[in-house]
Amino acid sequence: MERLPRILLADDHTMLLDAFKRLLEPRCEVVGTACDGRALIDLAVSTRPDVIVLDISMPGLNGIDACAQIHQKMPGLRLVFLTVNEDPDIAAEAIRLGASGYLLKSSATAELFTAIEQALAGKIYITPLLTNGVPLAVFLGQATKARVEKLTTRQREVLQLFAEGHLMKEIADILHVSARTVAFHKYAIMEQLGVRTSAELVQYALEHGMLKKRR
Numbered sequence: 001m002e003r004l005p006r007i008l009l010a011d012d013h014t015m016l017l018d019a020f021k022r023l024l025e026p027r028c029e030v031v032g033t034a035c036d037g038r039a040l041i042d043l044a045v046s047t048r049p050d051v052i053v054l055d056i057s058m059p060g061l062n063g064i065d066a067c068a069q070i071h072q073k074m075p076g077l078r079l080v081f082l083t084v085n086e087d088p089d090i091a092a093e094a095i096r097l098g099a100s101g102y103l104l105k106s107s108a109t110a111e112l113f114t115a116i117e118q119a120l121a122g123k124i125y126i127t128p129l130l131t132n133g134v135p136l137a138v139f140l141g142q143a144t145k146a147r148v149e150k151l152t153t154r155q156r157e158v159l160q161l162f163a164e165g166h167l168m169k170e171i172a173d174i175l176h177v178s179a180r181t182v183a184f185h186k187y188a189i190m191e192q193l194g195v196r197t198s199a200e201l202v203q204y205a206l207e208h209g210m211l212k213k214r215r
Helices: 014-024 037-047 063-073 088-096 109-120 136-142 153-163 168-175 179-193 198-207
Strands: 006-010 029-034 051-054 078-083 101-104
Touching: 006 014, 006 037, 014 029, 014 109, 029 037, 037 051, 037 063, 051 063, 051 109, 063 078, 063 088, 063 153, 078 088, 078 109, 088 101, 088 136, 101 109, 153 168, 153 179, 153 198, 168 179, 179 198
Parallel strands: 006 029, 006 051, 051 078, 078 101
Antiparallel strands: none
């Protein structure tokens, strides 16, 4: 009997996780679910799935940065994004950082299975809702606005936690560093990004997919 693909799910909405699990389970084995990026990384290491299906906007550590860290730890693991973020530059960034697929939550159900199959075959799949019939290579090449990476991995972690409203001591506890180190990172981030206020930092985090936009 052929082994079912082992899938790990990550989304900050529990109801969506349950729905995705029910959708996938007849054809896949769901080995775990996570509601934030840090829990996702721990589960990826402990469960060793074939594919991770994840959202971008998650607390603590967003999906893009979680993807980058997972790809460094387990380069053979496939990641497929399932998100509401329609920014083609974010999609291109996800692929650049090691993702194999990028879908919208408005995509047809069949697309999720297609993306998983393509990922397992070592191919890349981006929903036609974004590519609009443009060949994949052309689409990725057109995403020229894709972010110039100015921040280190740790700086991006500090920025997201700060933008989520955590105090410096709380961030220090989460990252297992001193509050002084967090303060150093914050001011280094502001200098590198050329911003002067905390509000500008939050805006940067919103624009770069680190936070969920409030409706």
